[in-house]
Amino acid sequence: MSALPLAITQGDVSGIGPEIIAKLFRGSDAAGCFVVGDVGVMRRAAAMTGGMLSVATIEQAQDALNTPPRCVPVLRAEGLPIDLAQAPLGHVDARSGRAAAACIAQAAAMAMRGEVAGIVTAPIHKEALAAAGVAFPGHTEMLQSLAAIDGRMPPVRMMLANDELRTVLVTIHMSLRRAIDAVSFDAVLDTLRIAQRAAVQWGQPRPRIAVAGLNPHAGEGGLFGDEEVTIIAPAIAAARAEGIDARGPFAPDTVFMRARNSAGHPGEFDIVIAMTHDHGLIPVKYLGVEQGVNVTLGLPFVRTSPDHGTAFDIAGTGRADGSSLAAAVRMARRLASERR
Template identity: 50%
Template sequence: MTRPIALTMGDPNGIGPEITVKAYADPRRRPPVVVIGDPATLARACRITGVDLTVRPIASLADAAHAPGVLDVLAEGTLPEDLPLGTVDARAGAASFHYVRRGIELALGGEVRALTTAPINKEALRRAGLPYPGHTEILAELSGTSDYAMMMANDELRIVLVTVHQSLRTAIDSLTTARELEIIRLTDRTLRAGRATGPSGARPRIAVAALNPHAGENGLFGREDLDIIEPAVRAARRDGIDVSGPWPADTVFMRARAGEFDAVVAQYHDQGLIPVKYLGLEHGVNITIGLPFVRTSVDHGTAFDLAGRGTADHTSLLTALHHADDLSTQVPATPAA
C-alpha cells in the first residue's frame, strides 16, 4: 500500500466533517486516505449526510486498514458532546489547529505523501488564542518555511498571491519590490518543478497583475506599479524568468484563461480569488507552494449556515484530494532532515 494522504476534517462546527465523509465515500476518490479528526464528530457527520461508513479510530498510520466502507481516523483529542454545529467556538478552533499540526508532523516525517485540509474558521482560531489568520500561516510556521505563497488553481487559471489574509489597506502598505520578486521567483520554481496543478514547462510564462486601475496610467492613478512592481519584473527577467507586467487586472486573468500565461501573480486576496471562484467553487483548489511537502485544500470556507443539513457539496474537497494525489506522485515527499 502506497503512503496515504492525510486529510484534516477542519472546524468541527462547520461543513468540514460532512464533506470529509462524503469525499471519503465517493467512488471517484483515488488515493488511500487517513482522516485526522474526532471520530464521534465524523460518525455524526455520517448520520447527517446518510453516508454509510464505519468510523474506525486508529492510534497510528500503521493501524490503518484502508478497507472498503471503513473510515480510518487518527483521533486527535476529544471534543465535548455539546459542541453546537454552525457556531464559532474556541474549542472547535483549538481542535482544528491540532488536526493540522498532526498532519504537518506526518508530512514532515514522510509518513504521508501529501496533506489535504478541510476548512477552518479564523475567528474560532482567534478565540482559542491561536495567532494565525489561516491555514497558510500555520503551515509555514510549523514547517519552518519562510518562502511560501498561496496558489489558487482550477483547470483554466493558476493564481499566486503576494498578500493574503489582511485588510486591503495593510496589504497595499506591505507591498515591496523584494516581496514581489520573491513571489515571482517562487512561482517560476514551482511551475518548473511540477509542484502545481496543470501543465508546466521548462520556462513557464508568468504575468503580474497591476495594483491600480489601468496599471496606474504612468502614475496618474498611483505610483505603486511604477515604483514597486515594475522593478521586480525587470529583476526577474534578468534572472531568466519569462515574466511580464504589471498588466491591468481587469484583463490579465482573461488573457491567462485564454492560454497566454501559465500563471498570474495577484497583489491581494480578492483580486486573485474572485476570478478563480467565479469559474466555480467545485473546480478550485488551494495549494500552498514553497512547503517541503504537498498541501492542497478546498477553495471555500466553513459555511456554518449549511452545517448540519447534510447538503454541503464535497466536490472541491474531492478535487483537492485528486490534485494532492497527482502532485505527490510527480514529486514524492521527502522527510525533513
C-alpha cells in the same frame, strides 16, 4: 510517493468540513486517504450524510492503505477536547478552533517526517481559532510556522487553482490598506521565485507568468498610482534577469481573461501573480467554487484545500457540496507524484 497515504484534517467541526469528508469517503477519490481528527465527530458526520459509512480508528498513517472501501480511517489528533462531538453546528466554538489547530499541527508533523504524501485541509474558521487563542489568521501562516527548520520559516505563497486558471498572491490575510503597503519589490520578486520553483516541481520548467498590477489599468504610467513603475516593473525585470519568464504588469481587470485556459481559448499565461487577496481570488472563484483548490506554495510538503469556508449557515443539513474537497485530493495526489 504513491506508497504513502494522504492526510485530511477534519477542519472546524462546527462547519461543513466533517460532512464533505464523509461524502468524499463514499466515493473513489478517498482511496489511500485518512482523517486526522476525532472518531466521534466523523461518526456524527457519517450519520448526517446518509449513514451506511463505517468509521474506524487507526494507529499510524500507513494503516490507511489497508482500509476497505466506504470506511473512514481516523487517526486521533493529540490534545482534542473529549466532548468535541458535542460542539454546536453553525456557531463559533473555542473547542472547534482548538481542535482544528491540533489536527493541522499533527498532520504537518507527519508530513515533515515523510509519513504522508501530503495533507489536504478541510475549512477552518478564523474566529474560532482566535477564540481558542491560536495566534494565526489562517492555514497558510500556521503551516509556514509548522514547517520551520532550525527556527527559519520557508517563504510561502497562496495559490488558488482550477483547470482554467492559476493565481498566486503576493499578500493574503490582512486589511486592504495594510496589503497595499506590503506590496514591495522584495515581496513581488519573492512571489515570482516561489511560483517558478513550484512550477518546476510540478513538471513545468519555464511557466509563462503574468503579473497583474495593483492600480486601475496598471497605473496608466503613474497617473493612477506609481506602484507599477516604482515596485512591480523593477521586480519583474529582476525576475527576468534570473531566467524567469515574467511579464507585465498588466491591467488587473483583463489579465485573468487572457490567462484563462478553456475550450477554444488557450490561455496566454500559465500563472497570474496578483498583488492582493481579492484581486486574485475573485476570478478563480467566479469560474466555480466547486472546482477551485487552494495550494500553499513553498512548503517542504504538498498542501491543498478546498477553496470555500466553513459554511456555518448549512452545517448539519447535508447540503454541503464536496466537489472542491475531491478536487483538492486529486490535485494533492498529482502534485505529490510530480514533486521533484
